[in-house]
Amino acid sequence: MIIRMAEIPEQGRQYVGEDPSEVLELESEHDIHAEGPVSYNFHAQTAPGELIVRGSISVPVSFRCSKCAEPFKMTIKEPNFASVREAERDQSVDLTGEMREAIILAFPNYPVCKSDCKGLCARCGASLNREQCDCKGNKGNVWAALDGLELKKENKGE
Ligand SMILES: [Zn+2]
Numbered sequence: 001m002i003i004r005m006a007e008i009p010e011q012g013r014q015y016v017g018e019d020p021s022e023v024l025e026l027e028s029e030h031d032i033h034a035e036g037p038v039s040y041n042f043h044a045q046t047a048p049g050e051l052i053v054r055g056s057i058s059v060p061v062s063f064r065c066s067k068c069a070e071p072f073k074m075t076i077k078e079p080n081f082a083s084v085r086e087a088e089r090d091q092s093v094d095l096t097g098e099m100r101e102a103i104i105l106a107f108p109n110y111p112v113c114k115s116d117c118k119g120l121c122a123r124c125g126a127s128l129n130r131e132q133c134d135c136k137g138n139k140g141n142v143w144a145a146l147d148g149l150e151l152k153k154e155n156k157g158e
Pocket residue numbers: 065066067068069070112113114117118119
C-alpha cells in the first residue's frame with residue numbers, strides 16, 4: 001500500500017481497499033497460509049513534513065492447531081494500526097512493511113482451532129475432537145475403536 005502525499009487533502013483522506021496476500025511474505029512458513037487479501041481501512045492525514053496514518057487491517061489466515069494438528073482458518077485483525085512517517089509533499093510512502101509487521105505481531109503464539117480443542121491422545125494419537133479412544137480407562141484398544149468406525153462406514157454404504 002503506497003500513499004502519495006500529494007493526493008491527501010487538508011482534511012485528510014480515507015483509504016479502503018485490499019492488498020494481495022503476497023505482501024505478507026508467508027510463503028516460507030509451512031503451517032501458516034494467507035487465505036485471502038489483506039484488507040485495510042485507513043485514515044491518512046498530513047502535517048508539515050509528516051504522514052500520519054491510523055486504521056485497521058485484517059486478513060484471513062490458516063494455521064495448524066497446536067493441539068490437534070488440524071489446519072483451521074481465523075481472521076487476524078489489527079484494529080489499532082498507526083504509523084507516522086517523515087515525508088514531503090512530493091513524496092510517496094510505502095506502508096507495506098509496517099502492515100506486514102503489524103499482522104505478524106497479531107498472530108497467535110499458540111494457535112488452537114477452538115478454545116475447547118481436545119487435542120490428540122498422547123498414547124494412540126487419535127484426534128479426540130473426532131473420536132474417543134479407549135486409552136484412558138485402559139479397556140479395549142485403539143484397533144477395536146477403529147474397527148467400530150469401519151463398520152459404521154460400511155453400514156452407511158460408503
Ligand atoms: Zn485443534
